Amino acid sequence: MKVVCTKCKVAKDSSDFYRERMKRNGLKSRCKSCHNKASLPHQRAYYRRKLKKDPDYFRARRKNRYWENSDFRKKIVEANVKYFKNRYASDPEFRQRIIDTASARYYRLRNSKSWAGVESR
Numbered sequence: 001m002k003v004v005c006t007k008c009k010v011a012k013d014s015s016d017f018y019r020e021r022m023k024r025n026g027l028k029s030r031c032k033s034c035h036n037k038a039s040l041p042h043q044r045a046y047y048r049r050k051l052k053k054d055p056d057y058f059r060a061r062r063k064n065r066y067w068e069n070s071d072f073r074k075k076i077v078e079a080n081v082k083y084f085k086n087r088y089a090s091d092p093e094f095r096q097r098i099i100d101t102a103s104a105r106y107y108r109l110r111n112s113k114s115w116a117g118v119e120s121r
């Protein structure tokens, strides 16, 4: 079903419109992109207001979502791995830093007291 958006006057598929139960065709009169464009300032205002009232709200929500939604978690981990691999391959300074940290950690572990007992055995 094609619907004409009242804002941009473009005939779009009904899936390009959000639902609105009160409307006869069950759809909002503006298409999704027009609707999102129009509501962006409101969203930003809401975000700012919320952040002022509760600075940890969005961080906590994201953290919750991370631990409770395994798909979301997988997506974030995959993105991080991709970023790391890309940077490791293209940024020699980054690569050197990773190698340095890894070997520093190794030597620290090697020389730490926790290994003393293990080696003498």
Ligand SMILES: [Zn+2]
Binding pocket: 005, 006, 007, 008, 009, 010, 030, 031, 032, 033, 034, 035
């Ligand atoms: Zn539109």
